[in-house]
Amino acid sequence: MVEAYRPQNYKQALELMGEERVVPFAGGTDLMVKSGGLSGCAVELDCPAMFIGHLEELKKVEADENCIRIGAACTYAQILENRSVPGILKTAVLRLATPAIRNAGTIGGNICSASPAGDTLPVLYALDASVVLESVNDTRTLTIREFITGPGETFIKNIELLKEVVIPNKNFDAVFYRKVGTGVVNSLSKVSFTGLAVIEEGAVSGIRVSFGAVGPTVVRSKKIEDHITGKNLLEIKKMVPQLARSYSALIDPLDDQRSTACYRKSVSLRLLEHFLRNVLK
Ligand SMILES: Cc1cc2nc3c(=O)[nH]c(=O)nc-3n(C[C@H](O)[C@H](O)[C@H](O)COP(=O)(O)OP(=O)(O)OC[C@H]3O[C@@H](n4cnc5c(N)ncnc54)[C@H](O)[C@@H]3O)c2cc1C
Structure with a gap:
C-alpha cells in the first residue's frame, strides 16, 4: 500500500x-x-x-x-x-x-x-x-x-x-538525429546520436555532437567541437579518421542485455562519420 x-x-x-x-x-x-x-x-x-x-x-x-x-x-x-x-x-x-x-x-x-x-x-x-x-x-x-x-x-x-x-533559440543548417534500437519504436536505445551544425560560406561556424547510451552520461566534447569549428567542409572530411579516434577515446559503452560495447562503439562512430561526411554540406 x-x-x-x-x-x-x-x-x-x-x-x-x-x-x-x-x-x-x-x-x-x-x-x-x-x-x-x-x-x-x-x-x-x-x-x-x-x-x-x-x-x-x-x-x-x-x-x-x-x-x-x-x-x-x-x-x-x-x-x-x-x-x-x-x-x-x-x-x-x-x-x-x-x-x-x-x-x-x-x-x-x-x-x-x-x-x-x-x-x-x-x-x-x-x-x-x-x-x-x-x-x-x-x-x-x-x-x-x-x-x-x-x-x-x-x-x-x-x-x-x-x-x-x-x-x-538557435537555428542550425545541418540537423541529424538517429536512434538505434532493436525495433523502430518501443525499444530503448542501444545508441543514439545527435549532430547539429551552423555552416557559413562552406565552413562550419558552430557544431554540436552528442552520443547517448554509450557511457554513464551523455558524451559531448566542447574541445573536439572547438577543434572542428572554423574548418571548411573539405578539411572536415579529411579529419574524419582523426575525429573518430578522438571520440572513440571518450565513448565507453557497456555490454548489457540490449547490446555489446563493441557494437555500440562501432555504430556510434559510423553515425559520426555519416554526419561529418554526408549531412554537413
Ligand atoms: C514500455 C516503456 C517504454 C519506454 N521507452 C522509452 C524510450 O524509448 N526512451 C526513453 O528515453 N524512455 C523510455 N521509457 C522510460 C520513460 O517512459 C521515460 O523516461 C519518461 O520520460 C519518464 O517520465 P515520467 O513522467 O513517466 O516519469 P516518472 O516515472 O513520473 O518519474 C521518473 C523519476 O523522475 C522523478 N521526477 C519526475 N518528475 C519530476 C519533477 N518535476 N521534479 C523532480 N523529480 C521528478 C520521479 O521522482 C522519478 O524518480 C519507457 C518506459 C516504458 C514503461
Missing part, C-alpha cells in the same frame, strides 16, 4: 516537499516500473508519493525571442503538438516508446531518471538546455550537463522539484 498526495497547486507541492520526504511523479512510467518489482505486483516505496502531473506551472510551454521553456510535467504528446518545440527534440520524442507511453511520460521524468538511455538527453545536451529547480525558498538553474552526474544520479535536492527545461 502506497500513501499518495495530490497537491492542489504548485505552491502546495513545494511546501509538501519541504515538510516531509515524498517522491514526486508525473507519468509514473519510470517510477512505477522501477518500484513495482514483478509485473502486476503492488508498487513499493519507502515514503509517500506525490502526483505532480496535473500542476499547471509544470505543464506550460512558453516561447520568446530567446528561448523556449518546457514545463517538467509536459508529456511527450504535448511536446509533439507544440509548434515552438525544436524539430530535433520532436524527432527524438517520436522515436521514444509508443503513443500510450508518450501520452503519460514526461520530459521532466526522463531528465530526472537520468538513464544513460534516456532519449531526450543527448538532444537536450546538444541544444545547450538548462534545468530550473525550485524549492519553497530557492530557484536555481543548472545546465543539463551539470545537473546529471551519473547513471540515475542528479544534483536535485529532495526538497526540490524540476520546474522546467530551458532551450535557447
Whole structure:
C-alpha cells in the first residue's frame, strides 16, 4: 500500500516537499516500473508519493525571442503538438516508446531518471538546455550537463522539484538525429546520436555532437567541437579518421542485455562519420 498526495497547486507541492520526504511523479512510467518489482505486483516505496502531473506551472510551454521553456510535467504528446518545440527534440520524442507511453511520460521524468538511455538527453545536451529547480525558498538553474552526474544520479535536492527545461533559440543548417534500437519504436536505445551544425560560406561556424547510451552520461566534447569549428567542409572530411579516434577515446559503452560495447562503439562512430561526411554540406 502506497500513501499518495495530490497537491492542489504548485505552491502546495513545494511546501509538501519541504515538510516531509515524498517522491514526486508525473507519468509514473519510470517510477512505477522501477518500484513495482514483478509485473502486476503492488508498487513499493519507502515514503509517500506525490502526483505532480496535473500542476499547471509544470505543464506550460512558453516561447520568446530567446528561448523556449518546457514545463517538467509536459508529456511527450504535448511536446509533439507544440509548434515552438525544436524539430530535433520532436524527432527524438517520436522515436521514444509508443503513443500510450508518450501520452503519460514526461520530459521532466526522463531528465530526472537520468538513464544513460534516456532519449531526450543527448538532444537536450546538444541544444545547450538548462534545468530550473525550485524549492519553497530557492530557484536555481543548472545546465543539463551539470545537473546529471551519473547513471540515475542528479544534483536535485529532495526538497526540490524540476520546474522546467530551458532551450535557447538557435537555428542550425545541418540537423541529424538517429536512434538505434532493436525495433523502430518501443525499444530503448542501444545508441543514439545527435549532430547539429551552423555552416557559413562552406565552413562550419558552430557544431554540436552528442552520443547517448554509450557511457554513464551523455558524451559531448566542447574541445573536439572547438577543434572542428572554423574548418571548411573539405578539411572536415579529411579529419574524419582523426575525429573518430578522438571520440572513440571518450565513448565507453557497456555490454548489457540490449547490446555489446563493441557494437555500440562501432555504430556510434559510423553515425559520426555519416554526419561529418554526408549531412554537413
Ligand atoms: C514500455 C516503456 C517504454 C519506454 N521507452 C522509452 C524510450 O524509448 N526512451 C526513453 O528515453 N524512455 C523510455 N521509457 C522510460 C520513460 O517512459 C521515460 O523516461 C519518461 O520520460 C519518464 O517520465 P515520467 O513522467 O513517466 O516519469 P516518472 O516515472 O513520473 O518519474 C521518473 C523519476 O523522475 C522523478 N521526477 C519526475 N518528475 C519530476 C519533477 N518535476 N521534479 C523532480 N523529480 C521528478 C520521479 O521522482 C522519478 O524518480 C519507457 C518506459 C516504458 C514503461
